[in-house]
Amino acid sequence: MxxxxxxxxxxxxxxxxxxxxxxxxxxxxxxxxxGGAAVAVFRTYDDEVFALDNYDPFSRASVLARGIVxxxxxxxxxxxxxxxxxxxxxxxxxLDDAAVRVPAYDVQVTGDGQVLVGGVRSNS
Amino acid sequence: MTPTPDHKRLTLVVVGHxxxxxxxxQAAIERGLTETYDVIVVGEECRPAYDRVALTSFFEVGAEExxxxxxxxxxxxxxxxxxxxxxxxxxxxxxTVLLADGEVLGFDELVLATGAAPFVPPIPGKDLPGCxxxxxIEDLEAIREAAxxxxxxxxxxxxxxxxxAANALAQLGLETHVVEMAPRLMAVQVxxxxxAMLTRHIEKxxxxxxxxxxxxxxxxxxxxxxxxxxxxEPILAEVVVFSAGIRPRDGLARDAGLDLAERGGVLVDEQxxxxxxxVWAIGECAAPAGRTYGLVAPGYTMAEVVVDALLGGPGAFTxxxxxxxxxxxxxxxxxxxxxxxxxxxxxxxxxxxxxxxHYKKLVVKENPDGDGTILLGGILVGDASAYGVLRPMxxxxxxxxxxxxxxxxxxxxxxxxxxxxxGLPDEAVVCSCNTVTxxxxxxxxxxxxxxxxxxxxxxxxxTRCSGAGSTCGSCKPTVKKIVEDHFASVGKVVDxxxxxxxxxxRQEIFDVVAVHGYTRxxxxxxxxGTGRGCDxxxxxxxxxxxxxxxxxxxxxxxxxxxxxxDAYLANIQKNGTYSVVPRxxxxxxxxxxxxxxxxxxxxxxxxxxITGGQRIDLxxxxxxxxxLIWRRxxxxxxxxxxxxxxxxxxxxSCVGSTWCRYGVQDSTSLAIMxxxxxxxxxxxxxxxxxxSGCARExxxxxxxxxxxxxxEKGWNLYVAGNGxxxxxxxxxxxxxLDTQTLVSYLDRFxxxxxxxxxxxxxxxxxxxxxxxxxxxxxxxxxEDSLGLGSELEAAMDAHVDGYFDExxxxxxxxxxxxxxxxxxxxxxxxxxxxxxxxxRDQIAPADAxxxxxxxxTIAVGAPLGAVAGTR
Ligand code: SRM
Ligand SMILES: Cc1cc2nc3c(=O)[nH]c(=O)nc-3n(C[C@H](O)[C@H](O)[C@H](O)COP(=O)(O)OP(=O)(O)OC[C@H]3O[C@@H](n4cnc5c(N)ncnc54)[C@H](O)[C@@H]3O)c2cc1C
Ligand code: SF4
Ligand code: FES
Numbered sequence: 004m005x006x007x008x009x010x011x012x013x014x015x016x017x018x019x020x021x022x023x024x025x026x027x028x029x030x031x032x033x034x035x036x037x038g039g040a041a042v043a044v045f046r047t048y049d050d051e052v053f054a055l056d057n058y059d060p061f062s063r064a065s066v067l068a069r070g071i072v073x074x075x076x077x078x079x080x081x082x083x084x085x086x087x088x089x090x091x092x093x094x095x096x097x098l099d100d101a102a103v104r105v106p107a108y109d110v111q112v113t114g115d116g117q118v119l120v121g122g123v124r125s126n127s
Numbered sequence: 128m129t130p131t132p133d134h135k136r137l138t139l140v141v142v143g144h145x146x147x148x149x150x151x152x153q154a155a156i157e158r159g160l161t162e163t164y165d166v167i168v169v170g171e172e173c174r175p176a177y178d179r180v181a182l183t184s185f186f187e188v189g190a191e192e193x194x195x196x197x198x199x200x201x202x203x204x205x206x207x208x209x210x211x212x213x214x215x216x217x218x219x220x221x222x223t224v225l226l227a228d229g230e231v232l233g234f235d236e237l238v239l240a241t242g243a244a245p246f247v248p249p250i251p252g253k254d255l256p257g258c259x260x261x262x263x264i265e266d267l268e269a270i271r272e273a274a275x276x277x278x279x280x281x282x283x284x285x286x287x288x289x290x291x292a293a294n295a296l297a298q299l300g301l302e303t304h305v306v307e308m309a310p311r312l313m314a315v316q317v318x319x320x321x322x323a324m325l326t327r328h329i330e331k332x333x334x335x336x337x338x339x340x341x342x343x344x345x346x347x348x349x350x351x352x353x354x355x356x357x358x359x360e361p362i363l364a365e366v367v368v369f370s371a372g373i374r375p376r377d378g379l380a381r382d383a384g385l386d387l388a389e390r391g392g393v394l395v396d397e398q399x400x401x402x403x404x405x406v407w408a409i410g411e412c413a414a415p416a417g418r419t420y421g422l423v424a425p426g427y428t429m430a431e432v433v434v435d436a437l438l439g440g441p442g443a444f445t446x447x448x449x450x451x452x453x454x455x456x457x458x459x460x461x462x463x464x465x466x467x468x469x470x471x472x473x474x475x476x477x478x479x480x481x482x483x484x485h486y487k488k489l490v491v492k493e494n495p496d497g498d499g500t501i502l503l504g505g506i507l508v509g510d511a512s513a514y515g516v517l518r519p520m521x522x523x524x525x526x527x528x529x530x531x532x533x534x535x536x537x538x539x540x541x542x543x544x545x546x547x548x549x550g551l552p553d554e555a556v557v558c559s560c561n562t563v564t565x566x567x568x569x570x571x572x573x574x575x576x577x578x579x580x581x582x583x584x585x586x587x588x589x590t591r592c593s594g595a596g597s598t599c600g601s602c603k604p605t606v607k608k609i610v611e612d613h614f615a616s617v618g619k620v621v622d623x624x625x626x627x628x629x630x631x632x633r634q635e636i637f638d639v640v641a642v643h644g645y646t647r648x649x650x651x652x653x654x655x656g657t658g659r660g661c662d663x664x665x666x667x668x669x670x671x672x673x674x675x676x677x678x679x680x681x682x683x684x685x686x687x688x689x690x691x692x693d694a695y696l697a698n699i700q701k702n703g704t705y706s707v708v709p710r711x712x713x714x715x716x717x718x719x720x721x722x723x724x725x726x727x728x729x730x731x732x733x734x735x736x737i738t739g740g741q742r743i744d745l746x747x748x749x750x751x752x753x754x755l756i757w758r759r760x761x762x763x764x765x766x767x768x769x770x771x772x773x774x775x776x777x778x779x780s781c782v783g784s785t786w787c788r789y790g791v792q793d794s795t796s797l798a799i800m801x802x803x804x805x806x807x808x809x810x811x812x813x814x815x816x817x818x819s820g821c822a823r824e825x826x827x828x829x830x831x832x833x834x835x836x837x838x839e840k841g842w843n844l845y846v847a848g849n850g851x852x853x854x855x856x857x858x859x860x861x862x863x864l865d866t867q868t869l870v871s872y873l874d875r876f877x878x879x880x881x882x883x884x885x886x887x888x889x890x891x892x893x894x895x896x897x898x899x900x901x902x903x904x905x906x907x908x909x910e911d912s913l914g915l916g917s918e919l920e921a922a923m924d925a926h927v928d929g930y931f932d933e934x935x936x937x938x939x940x941x942x943x944x945x946x947x948x949x950x951x952x953x954x955x956x957x958x959x960x961x962x963x964x965x966x967r968d969q970i971a972p973a974d975a976x977x978x979x980x981x982x983x984t985i986a987v988g989a990p991l992g993a994v995a996g997t998r
Contacts, residue, residue, distance in 0.1 A: 073658070
């Protein structure tokens with residue numbers, strides 16, 4: 004896998020190819036190195052793809068991609084593998100502590116099944 | 128509220144830090160009395176208050192466990208606790224007390240909570256070495272020491288406390304005699320027939336009971352040698368415990384000239400105020416209306432009454448429920464209300480079953496309106512299960528009460544003969560230790576009754592919030608029943624469902640998987656769940672599938688279900704690295720294998736530590752290193768130790784008869800055999816075993832889920848022990864087994880557990896949760912009452928046949944290995960978040976402070992800050 008290193012934060016529309024979709028298992032995650040940051044890329048059961056910063060602010064370790072992916076109500080989330088806090092895959096908001104949030108990244112899947120990660124989403 | 132004109136703080140001194148003194152201070156803090164008073168508590172014993180009611184369990188659990196104030200101090204700074212200091216004088220004129228160390232304390236209010244002292248009859252020889260009383264932890268320590276060198280003990284007194292003491296002597300391994308002057312045991316609580324039944328039970332346990340026997344002297348020159356009885360042969364004994372009643376400790380009050388009751392005790396009014404308006408007395412030293420109470424519940428009520436009085440409240444003590452239920456030497460005994468039928472017009476209903484050893488009596492009376500019967504009291508010996516329902520039905524004032532069903536005898540007949548469910552009225556006191564009514568329990572669980580607080584969701588929560596069941600525990604089954612009946616009545620099934628995705632318990636999930644033959648999470652979800660699952664239900668289904676089907680936990684359909692550690696077949700550590708624990712069955716390892724572990728640890732620079740489970744843990748492995756490390760370990764013949772799984776961990780061994788001069792069986796070989804038999808077995812919680820080669824128990828087998836201890840004739844099998852936060856000793860399931868029987872019982876036990884336990888419920892809690900507890904397990908496992916034995920054994924055989932090493936299989940499979948990379952798009956780049964420092968010549972995790980940016984190696988944009996804490 005090659006790393007295309009054209010991502011810059013000043014150009015949030017620039018996307019980096021990180022892997023093929025079939026490298027991310029359904030309801031699982033992988034970590035990609037994007038612009039020097041560790042980004043967790045998740046795939047849900049219905050093939051939606053989300054990306055969050057891999058760093059778990061509670062345990063202060065870079066591990067979120069290793070968590071269990073599931074749903075709470077309608078929200079897809081990942082549970083930190085360390086102490087199980089849940090993070091909303093779309094926004095990075097912690098569902099157990101409203102004051103905590105991890106950065107969420109833009110992601111795209113191309114027609115030929117490549118996963119692309121963009122910049123940090125500013126809001127949502 | 129007591130006025131404090133110039134805002135000067137007042138001083139309240141409490142004499143005695145026993146159960147009641149402690150309760151008083153707690154209530155004073157909770158109810159705000161410490162806003163106006165500085166409280167000084169002076170206790171003579173060397174430690175803070177402890178649970179005297181549970182004194183006999185001291186030998187099992189130790190002093191720590193009994194403490195009512197484990198921290199040793201109250202967390203209100205306005206309370207000062209002085210222990211190990213006797214109060215030797217009281218001067219009501221100057222309002223001072225004198226302490227043994229000479230300190231003088233002034234008080235505005237004084238609360239006497241000095242309890243009672245055991246009564247020792249004035250007979251010759253009573254002070255000889257070898258004579259004891261049974262009241263404090265120090266007494267028990269002294270008795271234990273004396274028992275170590277003795278073979279026979281005698282207790283003078285066959286009342287409640289005497290039998291407790293006899294129990295203790297028997298536990299200490301002494302041949303035990305109980306000498307009681309009255310014609311029956313527990314004369315206060317039970318009648319002649321009940322006492323006779325009790326005697327039979329106790330004699331069956333090997334104790335000797337002498338009723339109607341008067342002790343005339345303690346024999347011996349320099350040490351006790353026995354007891355002389357009137358008109359009977361003397362009893363030879365080296366340890367004598369006096370437990371012939373108690374006397375209130377009213378000496379301070381007596382010397383200060385306060386009024387005492389005729390038969391001792393500080394005479395107090397309904398507010399527990401003595402003849403001096405600033406001196407109060409509570410607990411066993413107090414005599415409200417001239418009567419003393421030798422139970423803790425009335426003392427607690429008195430404590431609350433005095434706090435209330437000092438706050439200006441109307442509380443009054445107007446007599447107490449003297450009901451008791453206890454288990455003496457394993458025999459249930461309960462006595463409640465007017466047990467002896469002294470009320471006018473009382474009728475007795477008696478049920479006795481000499482074979483089962485049950486004696487039950489109800490004392491009833493015609494309702495004054497003549498249209499039914501009310502319950503006045505009763506006695507239960509041998510089976511006191513009806514106590515929880517009966518006691519709250521007793522008519523407190525002897526007239527009004529709860530209407531009994533038309534055939535009240537149904538209440539005491541064995542369940543099979545038609546015992547009926549009784550509805551208690553809301554005002555019935557369910558927990559007498561803490562005076563909690565049924566109405567209050569219902570209020571805790573109903574949405575509108577709980578006030579601002581969240582309603583309780585189960586009986587444990589009710590106990591925590593209301594105190595019901597937190598003292599002697601005898602009311603717990605009733606509390607639970609009330610809570611569950613309530614939930615059932617409002618149509619709310621007691622919520623035992625796993626999580627929002629499954630309305631099923633773990634056991635039910637186990638059953639649906641077995642019945643439908645599901646092999647995938649998705650099928651279970653489709654048939655029985657909603658949504659897509661979560662971190663709770665996925666690992667449960669994964670574990671159930673693994674228990675039933677075997678297979679690899681990292682196979683594609685199962686991989687995303689696995690909990691953190693199973694997901695990478697290693698234990699995650701705080702910095703995101705992993706630890707590696709190869710299996711070392713029974714703790715036995717060759718030097719060559721030890722060397723391999725050392726070399727691997729050295730080559731990968733891993734922190735190395737001997738675990739508490741007789742094996743070696745290698746810490747600090749990066750995820751991508753795990754396959755490399757395991758390649759080397761597997762090549763050297765190691766297997767996964769499943770330190771990461773809810774599965775068998777270790778079977779700890781001692782060296783046993785092969786080397787040890789005491790060993791009677793080969794414990795090491797058995798431990799290795801068992802560890803290899805059950806390795807890889809996925810279960811509701813982790814499983815640990817142990818095998819000791821003799822009763823010295825060097826393998827600590829009784830602290831394990833299953834423990835085997837060698838005997839001359841074979842093996843004793845103990846089950847359901849654990850260490851951890853709430854340690855439990857494993858209990859004997861079956862004794863003197865040959866190895867084959869042992870293995871079949873263990874197969875059954877473990878499979879029964881796997882099938883029916885709740886998620887993360889270890890064996891001890893599981894056994895407790897079963898209706899019938901250990902007896903139930905014995906029926907299923909030993910007696911095969913469900914006829915499940917061969918099915919359970921077959922399930923275990925299937926597990927044994929299907930076992931393979933997870934790590935070896937992972938190394939063979941490129942798909943599984945593909946996940947063990949640091950970055951999907953930069954597999955060669957180590958995760959820069961992971962850094963180490965050095966400690967005692969090995970690595971240790973360095974604290975990470977935020978996401979790291981790999982700026983130097985790859986072109987990047989502006990660093991990203993952590994958003995934690997912002998919003
Ligand atoms: C490594 C070790 C401590 C050590 O340095 O000695 C250890 C380490 C952990 N223990 Fe332990 N326990 C270790 C022996 C014990 C023992 C002693 C024993 O096995 O004889 C006990 C008490 C006995 C018992 O389990 O009944 C013990 C009682 C616990 C408990 C409490 C269990 C309970 O029922 O209360 C937990 C928490 C849990 O499992 O939920 C726990 C959990 C853990 C976990 C798995 C916590 C976690 O999830 O990260 C630790 C990680 C292990 C790792 O990363 O490798 N550990 N732990 C020991 C590994 C033994 C082995 O060879 O497998
Ligand atoms: C073995 C045993 C089993 C029991 N089982 C039960 C049961 O099943 N149910 C039940 O309800 N009750 C039971 N009891 C009785 C129960 O323990 C007592 O009712 C309860 O402890 C009384 O509390 P108290 O605070 O009044 O007295 P205590 O707990 O005795 O406390 C009094 C404290 O005051 C101290 N003290 C005394 N004089 C002074 C002084 N001058 N200066 C400083 N300190 C002083 C004493 O050292 C003691 O620590 C049992 C008692 C025993 C011994
Ligand atoms: S338990 Fe018995 S056989 Fe085993 S090491 Fe200890 S003393 Fe020896
Ligand atoms: S009756 Fe003793 S705790 Fe409830």
